[in-house]
Amino acid sequence: MSHVGFIDTTYQPNYNKEIVVTFYMEPAIAFNEAAEAVAGESSIGSWTDLSTLKPDVAKKIGAKVFYFNEKQNIVKIAYPLELFELGSIPQFLSSVGGNIFSMKAIKNLRLVDVEFPEKYIKSFQGPALGIEGIRKILKNKDRIILGSIIKPKVGLSAIEHAQVAYDVWKNGIDLVKDDENLTSMVFNKFEERIKRTLAMRDKVEKETGKIKIYAANVTAPPDIMLERAKYVKSLGGRCVMVDIVSTGLDNVQYLRKQNLGLIIHGHRAGHSTFTRYPKHGITMLVLAKLARLAGIDQLHTGTVVGKMEGSEQEVLSINELLREDWQHYHILRENWSALKPTMPIASGGLHPALLPKLEEILGHDIIANFGGGVHGHKDGSAAGARACAQAAEAIFEKKSLKEQAKFHPELKTALDQWGGVKYKQQR
Numbered sequence: 547m548s549h550v551g552f553i554d555t556t557y558q559p560n561y562n563k564e565i566v567v568t569f570y571m572e573p574a575i576a577f578n579e580a581a582e583a584v585a586g587e588s589s590i591g592s593w594t595d596l597s598t599l600k601p602d603v604a605k606k607i608g609a610k611v612f613y614f615n616e617k618q619n620i621v622k623i624a625y626p627l628e629l630f631e632l633g634s635i636p637q638f639l640s641s642v643g644g645n646i647f648s649m650k651a652i653k654n655l656r657l658v659d660v661e662f663p664e665k666y667i668k669s670f671q672g673p674a675l676g677i678e679g680i681r682k683i684l685k686n687k688d689r690i691i692l693g694s695i696i697k698p699k700v701g702l703s704a705i706e707h708a709q710v711a712y713d714v715w716k717n718g719i720d721l722v723k724d725d726e727n728l729t730s731m732v733f734n735k736f737e738e739r740i741k742r743t744l745a746m747r748d749k750v751e752k753e754t755g756k757i758k759i760y761a762a763n764v765t766a767p768p769d770i771m772l773e774r775a776k777y778v779k780s781l782g783g784r785c786v787m788v789d790i791v792s793t794g795l796d797n798v799q800y801l802r803k804q805n806l807g808l809i810i811h812g813h814r815a816g817h818s819t820f821t822r823y824p825k826h827g828i829t830m831l832v833l834a835k836l837a838r839l840a841g842i843d844q845l846h847t848g849t850v851v852g853k854m855e856g857s858e859q860e861v862l863s864i865n866e867l868l869r870e871d872w873q874h875y876h877i878l879r880e881n882w883s884a885l886k887p888t889m890p891i892a893s894g895g896l897h898p899a900l901l902p903k904l905e906e907i908l909g910h911d912i913i914a915n916f917g918g919g920v921h922g923h924k925d926g927s928a929a930g931a932r933a934c935a936q937a938a939e940a941i942f943e944k945k946s947l948k949e950q951a952k953f954h955p956e957l958k959t960a961l962d963q964w965g966g967v968k969y970k971q972q973r
Contacts, residue, residue: 552585557612559624561879570656585609632669654825670839676886693721693915708742713928715750718935723761726815761787761811785809791816802841812842844889865890897964898937933960
């Protein structure tokens, strides 16, 4: 029996053959002992030496702590790719997102970032359509894409839901989506809602000559989720929405592998149960990377200026990761070029007055999603949609909203109504 050590600060990781993970760690024992315990438990170790572990195996596939900083509570660990099953998010999470979070040697542990080798990234399908595919469908090359969640979240009948969708599509909204908790309810059955809403989409496309997207929420156990997605496809739908946390990224992979040709819209409801606390859990950046691997075409990532938590630096880093293929290869030694980029979605507390600041911070390659900012307009949902479209037009034409509002009463009303509502900007 021989002792296995997992710390080697002279070790230089091979980013082509190893998965490199950064943890924030607050230990309950000596820092180096806790780091060793994390590396061992997440790879080949146990609480004691093992007679069954051969020295050559330990040397070949044991994880290595190559950097730790007690002042910053940072630990970096290199894991040989042999420790991971290619194309399997569940197995990855069971390894670096599993038992280590329950260890008594740890007070707090947070999975901050993970850098994947190209071989691992290539083992996933990634998005079917991605940013370019979404823009091609909408025939929108470079403008902000305007989205609207139908409100109230639940409570409308299928007929009412479809009519509200028609009203906002007709008045400038590009994408309409169900809310995260609207699936198939006694007062709004899934099949009826999809049928009626897509019929209204067809009607408004004929009337306006513009392409519209409906993100139908198919969140359910995997067999039902697939049935629902196929139903959307059979009626000419272009997009389905999945709550990626409650559904599970493995089921997102399952849906993506069906190759239905649908945009998969990823809602992140529930992510803050493990991403929000800064000392423990998993970051939204890691979840976003896994979502891109799994095949999400467009993903909720935060607004900075809206009602949801998320700093500017955090949201920007997530959005850049989703949108870029080569940039992060140079910065983080990751090459994502094998997978199509994912479109970020800004959603949560947006209204027309916030659109210029949103675009300034996050750019135009984004879906700006409005709920109350459309349906809470004093003159109704149609006016709210027009106000959003007028704000987007002003940004595209490099006008101020104040100037634009002189000739657009819907926007003026929105600015009067919400212009003074400011959320604390997270820097």
